[in-house]
Amino acid sequence: MGKHARPAGKRATTAPKSGVRSRPLPIWSTVRLRHPVDIWHKPALSAVVTLAIPDLTLLAVGRLDLILYTSAGAMCALYAHGRPYAARARTLPWVVLGMVAGLGVALTAASLTASAALLVMLASLVAAIHKMACDATRIGPPGNLILTFVAASAFFVPQRLGQVPGHLALALGTGVLAWLVCMAPALVRPQGPERIATARALEAAAGLLRTEPGNGGTGPVGVPGVARVAGVAGVTHTRHAAAAAVNAAWHTLFLVPARTPAKAAAHAGLERLLVRAESALGGTGTALGAVAEAEQLRGWAHDLRRGRPLPKVGAESAGTTVESGGTTTDSAGTQGAVEVRGTDGASGLRRPAPERPRGLRAVLARLTPGSPLLPIGARVAAGCVLAGWASMAVGVGHPYWAVVTAASIYQANTTLSWQRALQRTLGNLLGLLLFTALLPLIHTGHLTMIALALAFQLGAEAWITRNYWLGSVCVTPMALLLTEFGGHLPATTLVADRWIDTVMGAAVGLACCVLVTNRRATARIEIALERVADAEAAAYRLLAAGPVPGSGDAKETGWARDRLACCLVELREAVDVAVGEWWQRALPEERIARAERQGHRALAGLVRRLSTPAPAA
Known part of the structure; x- marks a missing residue:
């Protein structure tokens, strides 16, 4: 998140007595294009394949009205592409279950009540849960956006209670297909x-x-x-x-x-x-x-x-030569290894520090009382429900679009939320213009609509990593096409409703973001500073003691390196979140700079120790 830090030359304004500061909101950096993510094509192709199979099947049997439910499971193929296949195999089922659970709540509510105001409130609560859960699990892109889009849409789909199990079965089945598609590359490049x-x-x-x-x-x-x-x-x-x-x-x-x-x-x-x-x-x-x-x-x-063979790396800096068998021999014939210096005795591989919570414990720890995720969840719930009700008040027939827009703009701090709101508004406007220009082609038939939807899906993944507004240019017409599959509406009504909901959702959502401030952001920095200080002290004690023969010392050094590196990353993340809050106490900038400088110095010492041959026993 370092790219969101305060730009050089732009100083925050500070109240002279209160110690509270505000900062200007950026504009040019909001729309500037970045380099694309190196693996954008992996989720893009996975989603296109997973969407194409059920879409063409539904076209063949004449049931394109079910495309929302099959798309729910198929879009799970967008997740977990940065994880190794063993971890991906465990993660994707949870994503599918989360998608089906949100869809189940939405369809059940739609079948039991026709109150649009109540449905907006329920959709907003589900959106807040999605946001906190995705941030706590650190699932990565596309985060809560896809889950919220599908669930919010389903709240306003006419439904009978007896239809819900069948529709959930379709979502679950395409979720299994998404798992298979995402795991398929393991057969070629494990x-x-x-x-x-x-x-x-x-x-x-x-x-x-x-x-x-x-x-x-x-x-x-x-x-x-x-x-x-x-x-x-x-x-x-x-x-x-x-x-x-x-x-x-x-x-x-x-x-x-x-x-x-x-x-x-x-x-x-x-x-x-x-x-x-x-x-x-x-x-x-x-x-x-x-x-x-x-x-x-x-x-x-x-x-x-x-995909070329792994190079045989020699540790010349440590005076060692690494052989393909995994050991090293220095000039005196002393056996050691760069990897053995940071291993455990069972697997020969460096392992993370044992005291760090992992799995479900780590997720629950991030959601405990006092967590910085709770204010963000409150922002999402308040912003989405107010945006949806405002959309209803002006007579728009798709209030869930305002809910989705509000949910999509909430990021880690006010500055990032402002940027996302501006990006979303610009991208949706251009996307609506693109949809309008393609209307003659869209009306040529369902097969053309499916082909366009798949092309937009591919374009969204290709462009969204350059900038969110650029990806929204494709996301908007794709979302409108999904609406067209469920039932035809006049194009002017569809475009006008979408534009009003976008502006309403962005404006109301951003207003709630400014009003519901995250006062815990600075407190998170204090906690992170304490953790860095503890990890740094442990590292210096280990370095002062000197290396000890045997793998036990290497294990302790590896754990200390892992702990200190994680603490430094968490500190920088906490600073980047706090520095982007619109109204926040002044940050302890000198303490932060000193902690990072000394922490990286201690980390360098641990790295040198791990890279040096172990002394003979």
């Missing part, structure tokens, strides 16, 4: 997700080597060894990005079981590459020089992405 995560870490480390002043790089301002004020900030950001990428790659590998010797060997090869990437954080680069080392890291990342 290590694909972890190779991509490792490649990202290598690329981030290469960027750090090229940016770090005094490390052989050119520096962020293009002047060798010179660190200007803006340059120092750039180096700090790059160092954090590299640490976060390496930490994310380690935790991706932690999710992968290595039960066979072949899998363990391949896993250890990725670990050796990560250890090499970590050398950029620890200042243990090779004698090739920072620029040459960066090029080598980028070359290895390219090989990983292309």
